[in-house]
Amino acid sequence: MNNRIEKLFQNKDRDIISIFFTAGYPNYNDTLEIVEALDSAGTDLMEIGIPFSDPLADGKTIQESSSKAIANGMTLSNLFDQLITLRKKTQKPVILMGYLNSVLQYGIEAFYAKCHECGIDGVILPDLPIEEYEMEHKHLAEKFNVIVVFLLSPLSQHNRVEQVKKAAKGFVYLVSSNSTTGNEIKNSHQLEEVIPRFNLNLPVLIGFGIKDKASFETACKAGNGAIIGSEFIRRIGQSENIKSTTEQFINELKHQS
Amino acid sequence: MKTEILYRKGYYGEFGGAYIPEILYNNVHELESYFLDVLSSPDFKKEYDHLLKEYVGRPTPLYHAKNFSEKYKATILLKREDLNHTGAHKINNAVGQALLAKRLGKKRIIAETGAGQHGVATATVCALMNLDCAVYMGQTDIERQAPNVSRMKMLGAKIIPVHSGSRSLKDATNEAIRDWMNNTEDSYYLIGSVVGPHPYPDLVARLQAVISEEIKYQLTEKFNRSSPDYVIACIGGGSNAAGAFYHFIDDANVKLIGVEAAGKGIHSGLTAATLAIGKPGIIHGCKTYLIQNADGQITEPHSISAGLDYPGIGPLHGNLFKTQRAQYLSATDEEALEAAMELTRKEGIIPALESAHALAALQQLQFRKEDIVVVSLSGRGDKDLNTYINHLNY
Numbered sequence: 228m229n230n231r232i233e234k235l236f237q238n239k240d241r242d243i244i245s246i247f248f249t250a251g252y253p254n255y256n257d258t259l260e261i262v263e264a265l266d267s268a269g270t271d272l273m274e275i276g277i278p279f280s281d282p283l284a285d286g287k288t289i290q291e292s293s294s295k296a297i298a299n300g301m302t303l304s305n306l307f308d309q310l311i312t313l314r315k316k317t318q319k320p321v322i323l324m325g326y327l328n329s330v331l332q333y334g335i336e337a338f339y340a341k342c343h344e345c346g347i348d349g350v351i352l353p354d355l356p357i358e359e360y361e362m363e364h365k366h367l368a369e370k371f372n373v374i375v376v377f378l379l380s381p382l383s384q385h386n387r388v389e390q391v392k393k394a395a396k397g398f399v400y401l402v403s404s405n406s407t408t409g410n411e412i413k414n415s416h417q418l419e420e421v422i423p424r425f426n427l428n429l430p431v432l433i434g435f436g437i438k439d440k441a442s443f444e445t446a447c448k449a450g451n452g453a454i455i456g457s458e459f460i461r462r463i464g465q466s467e468n469i470k471s472t473t474e475q476f477i478n479e480l481k482h483q484s
Numbered sequence: 485m486k487t488e489i490l491y492r493k494g495y496y497g498e499f500g501g502a503y504i505p506e507i508l509y510n511n512v513h514e515l516e517s518y519f520l521d522v523l524s525s526p527d528f529k530k531e532y533d534h535l536l537k538e539y540v541g542r543p544t545p546l547y548h549a550k551n552f553s554e555k556y557k558a559t560i561l562l563k564r565e566d567l568n569h570t571g572a573h574k575i576n577n578a579v580g581q582a583l584l585a586k587r588l589g590k591k592r593i594i595a596e597t598g599a600g601q602h603g604v605a606t607a608t609v610c611a612l613m614n615l616d617c618a619v620y621m622g623q624t625d626i627e628r629q630a631p632n633v634s635r636m637k638m639l640g641a642k643i644i645p646v647h648s649g650s651r652s653l654k655d656a657t658n659e660a661i662r663d664w665m666n667n668t669e670d671s672y673y674l675i676g677s678v679v680g681p682h683p684y685p686d687l688v689a690r691l692q693a694v695i696s697e698e699i700k701y702q703l704t705e706k707f708n709r710s711s712p713d714y715v716i717a718c719i720g721g722g723s724n725a726a727g728a729f730y731h732f733i734d735d736a737n738v739k740l741i742g743v744e745a746a747g748k749g750i751h752s753g754l755t756a757a758t759l760a761i762g763k764p765g766i767i768h769g770c771k772t773y774l775i776q777n778a779d780g781q782i783t784e785p786h787s788i789s790a791g792l793d794y795p796g797i798g799p800l801h802g803n804l805f806k807t808q809r810a811q812y813l814s815a816t817d818e819e820a821l822e823a824a825m826e827l828t829r830k831e832g833i834i835p836a837l838e839s840a841h842a843l844a845a846l847q848q849l850q851f852r853k854e855d856i857v858v859v860s861l862s863g864r865g866d867k868d869l870n871t872y873i874n875h876l877n878y
Contacts, residue, residue, distance in 0.1 A: 280649070280781040281658055281767065284505040284665070290648060302779035327503055328766040332780030354503040354766065378506040382668065387509060402507055407662050 231320035231348045232374050232397040235271060236430045243452025244480060245272035245432055246459050247324060249292040251301025253464050258309050259316055264473035266317040274454065277303050277325030284353045286407040288457040303329050310345040322349035336367050343371035349397055351376045357394050376400050381421045388425050398430040401450060408435050408457050418449035443480050494682030497806060499799035502681035504769045507665045516683045522584050523690060535579050536694065540569045546702040551830040558851035562861045563699055565724060570605050572836065572863030573692060573724045574676060578605035580691035582613050585672035592616040592671040596660040598625055598653035599791035599838065600632025601863055602676030607641035617641040620660040622652035625790045632867050650784035653794045657768050677721025678798030681769030685798050692727025699858055700731055707856060716741040717860035718841040720792035722801045724862035740810035742801060743845040745787035750814055756785035757814040758797040759805050767796040788817035788871065789837035815844035821875050824865065836863030837871060
């Protein structure tokens with residue numbers, strides 16, 4: 228089965244822009260409007276965040292967008308109701324990112340089945356252990372043609388890298404520095420050293436701390452592209468017009484210095 | 485020990501594990517690789533035992549509460565963890581983990597605290613061992629446990645107020661873990677209960693196991709038997725209960741009773757009785773029971789006692805509950821206040837509000853008169869004086 232994530236990397240291997248945003252933020256019905264805006268602004272990949280009450284890996288911006296989305300009434304099941312028309316809005320690869328507890332309460336099989344039904348191509352669950360993925364998720368993800376993306380950090384050691392390489396598909400999500408989301412990249416040179424050391428057989432997207440043209444270029448020099456979340460969320464949180472804010476933001480990343 | 489039977493590494497039955505972001509993988513893995521070797525090394529044991537004896541003041545008495553025994557028609561023994569240095573069982577764990585952190589070469593300690601007892605214990609050992617100390621505490625708890633906040637400050641700890649969520653223990657734990665993610669190389673996360681990712685639940689249980697180890701030999705000395713009929717302890721995350729149960733888990737003759745905080749009542753929507761109304765899920769990197777809605781959002785708990793105000797429970801207890809090896813009861817805010825007053829007036833001991841929940845369970849159980857009942861008096865009530873005064877009309 229062909230997966231849109233794999234197709235993307237077959238056609239493009241550099242300067243990939245992936246944008247993360249929280250479902251149901253700033254307003255409950257903004258989810259698909261943001262998808263459309265990102266599509267027309269020229270994003271390569273989109274990651275939709277499932278709001279969670281206790282997002283451990285996230286900094287303030289994503290925490291606050293999550294709480295607001297929950298207060299707006301967003302749940303995983305409501306999100307799937309919105310996403311049922313996703314494929315009328317975009318043909319670009321779309322990933323759901325969230326925490327394992329949301330998936331466990333929804334039901335693991337029901338979750339992957341619904342992802343398939345909505346045309347979701349991938350899932351990122353930063354707190355899903357690889358062992359548990361292999362026992363309880365892998366066969367279902369494969370059955371429903373959903374790629375589960377794994378993360379590495381610059382501190383990941385040889386054995387861990389090998390373990391991730393074995394399980395990973397699509398691309399590897401490399402966390403830029405050891406921190407929660409939304410912080411500055413601490414050592415960009417570190418990224419250029421670690422990627423060759425990891426000797427990965429998959430493309431690498433770099434996330435956490437990418438927020439402007441400069442950090443985007445740093446990430447693109449080391450990997451195949453970058454994932455931007457907090458800064459985009461901050462912008463649309465203050466925006467009057469999602470479409471123009473999104474266009475301007477993507478434009479800044481690509482062109483303006 | 486049954487406590488160590490794991491169907492896969494790091495689990496008690498189906499509970500436990502390490503559900504952590506990749507950034508923490510190294511630290512958790514490092515801790516997992518070293519902690520058993522460190523804990524069993526002769527030099528660690530020597531230093532730990534010495535500090536427990538000379539600094540903490542162990543062994544704590546197993547006090548025969550005669551007036552309570554008369555009232556409840558059984559032999560009621562109080563394991564006086566309230567007499568430890570800093571006023572609760574929390575110091576047993578803090579001393580052990582701080583020694584471990586030093587051996588891992590860490591210079592800075594991060595902790596979360598609810599009632600402030602773990603924060604005070606951590607600030608204390610950091611002062612003793614010359615470590616930097618950052619304590620995360622919910623704003624609500626800062627207000628209701630003011631004396632402990634002052635103690636931590638005096639001990640040199642940096643208190644970081646947490647304003648997210650219910651501004652209590654759950655949120656303080658999130659922030660402590662986030663701090664750890666941002667400072668993985670120099671900082672050690674000194675968790676205060678048998679919760680969090682493996683190996684923390686196991687590590688903390690082993691460090692608190694001194695409680696049941698002492699109960700065993702104290703019973704032998706006083707009653708010529710090495711196990712009681714009942715062990716009763718309050719449960720938030722469940723560290724004092726884990727310590728009080730630990731050496732009796734394999735002895736089916738000992739009834740293990742955990743007492744959760746029912747708050748305003750288990751079906752009131754204002755409760756912290758996780759096992760009564762929770763479902764399995766993931767909280768703070770651990771698979772266990774938690775209070776959550778159908779969408780998996782973790783619900784804000786309520787208890788008058790800041791130390792029990794936690795929407796999860798240690799995975800060891802999750803397993804003891806599921807396998808029915810232990811029985812879990814609950815006591816309301818009101819019942820805990822009454823029990824605290826009763827102990828104060830009958831035995832001349834002002835208990836912590838947490839421990840008062842364990843005492844409140846005495847009313848719910850039917851004893852035979854020959855029964856020996858050990859209640860873990862996990863902490864003293866100095867920190868709760870404001871709450872007592874407000875509720876009991878003095």
